[in-house]
Amino acid sequence: MDSASFLARVGDYHKAGWRLALINVTTVIAAPAPPHGAAAEPAAPATDAPTADAAPASQAASVFEIAWAFAKDREFETIREQITVGDAVPSISEFFGAAFLYENEIRELFGINVTGIGLDLQGQLYKTVTKVPFSHQAIKARLAATAAAAAAASAASAAAAEKKA
Amino acid sequence: MSFFSRSPWILHYDGSSCNGCDIEVLACLTPLYDVERFGVLNTGNPKHADILLVTGSVNEKNIEIIENLYRQMPDPKVVVAVGACACSGGIFARAYNIQGGIDKVVPVDVYVPGCAARPESIIDGVVQGIAALEQKRKKTA
Amino acid sequence: MKRTVVPFGPQHPVLPEPLVLDLILEDEKVLDAIPTIGYIHRGLEMMVERVEYTEMGFVVERICGICSFMHGMGYCVSLETIMNIEIPERAAWLRLIWAEISRIQSHLLWLGLGADAFGFENLFMHCWRMREQILDIFEKTTGGRIIHSVNRIGGVKRDMSDTELAAILVQLQDLGKQFKKTANVFGTDPSIAHRLGGVGVLSMEDARAVDCVGPMARASGIATDTRLIGANYYDRIELEPVVETAGDCLARVVVRMREIDQSIDIIRQAIDKMPKGEGMPLETKPRGNPMGEVFTRLEQPRGEVLYYVKANGTKNLERFRARTPTFANIPAMIKLVKGCELADVPNIILTIDPCISCTER
């Protein structure tokens, strides 16, 4: 992302009297392959399927979507940026003093490097068990664990049904 | 000394609860339920307390606080876990920062179920806690 | 002069919830306050990975037990917007009524806690006695005192009959009259005025600079109220934001007291305007899985709450984020605590009406 022009835009919101409403990050995870039998879309032609599938998936695997939301009375606007893992994001504390909480949170939960936070809490805000719980690896690990648990449960219930029969 | 055992002092600590059980504990103190008429007193000081009432489950950060509070209380002492969260982690049991019920950290004597636990059941839990306290006192005496 | 660091919390007599401030003192003056939160952090937002969107509402309701209804409503409204569901009229009115009843409940609760913090245990008892009447209404109409679970995606689960509504209104108006007496004490007692007046003053400029919301902003003279955006049938209600200009702790108390009256009036208007009758539809069943994203804003008792929901067409949402009012008000609290006397810290912290479990989720 282009820091200078981004900060200029934020500065414009500040000058116009907007209020910082939220800084939100979404970890973009490529949707898992639909379980067989539940495929929503008709299968794509076999020829271009691998390329079409592989490209966005690998790209999306390392992307965060950040939205800075501003509110003013009834209006509500957002600035959105996509960054890849490892990119630094400039802090907007110089315009909006209240941004420090959001930014500390983002750094702790998502592992995004936010530079120049007004009040830097040094990763002591939440102190979670899982470090960086919303990083791509952490989410994928949890999704895999959930899927494995579901599979085990269904296998167990199938076995139980067999026993009964 | 039975008059003494009927008047336990309670230390309330809010683990990672949603406030629901928490305010129900407070509601027990207020005119409709009014446990103070039984001599039950809510204190802020662990060194005065007989019963530790914990709402909410254990997470990474409050684990040491609960341990610490428990250690500071004089023997005999009783722990009452209020609400599904404190008993087992409740609805949040599968969230990443929750380690489970408070029996992961300190021994629990009475479990009060409910989400949110009703004041009646909290009072009932405290009364059972008093019985447990009495037993412990006899054992140590 | 020597500096002392006093840790405030996590277990403190005035705080029902754990919050830690490291207060850096010079003599009795607070120079700086460094917040640490996370004692209630559960990681609730990640639950979307484990529970389906239809069930997530029950988790969201447990973000906080005080505004439980509003959280459930916010979640359902978000999904209704994504899935393009128009909810039945009666359901929308019922939501509005319940929401306002929760506001009264929350303000009474807070007034009690506030009174307890500045040493008026008697007032605490009175406020909570009145609050029990509200909880009775909740229990009668939803089945739960604290966690109601009446919101569903597409409407509400239960109806209130017209006679019941009329009775509730009478009961609330009666409560309003009782509350006048208590409000009078808050307003005229010299020791309360002495304890709260002129303490923790947040000027209008400062309030804008720290982006605070809700009663906190309104007590500093900013006429902001998310209900004014008119969503969720609030456009059919006449409503004037309650504004005070002093910006001190007392003003924040007064704003909340006046809002109780305002909410009773809103409920009166709503009962007047809603369609009457038995057996009206209460739910539009959602179909399929949601796809899309939305920001939803609501006015909770503590201020504006913001939900971000992103759905990707599967049963599990991709992202759920709630920015609760206390999260937005913490910078204001830190600003106020800096430079105040140590003895005023509990009052200042309480007058922002902190809800820590909301903040940390």
Ligand code: SF4
């Ligand atoms: S048991 Fe339910 S009401 Fe009590 S703290 Fe847990 S989620 Fe909240």
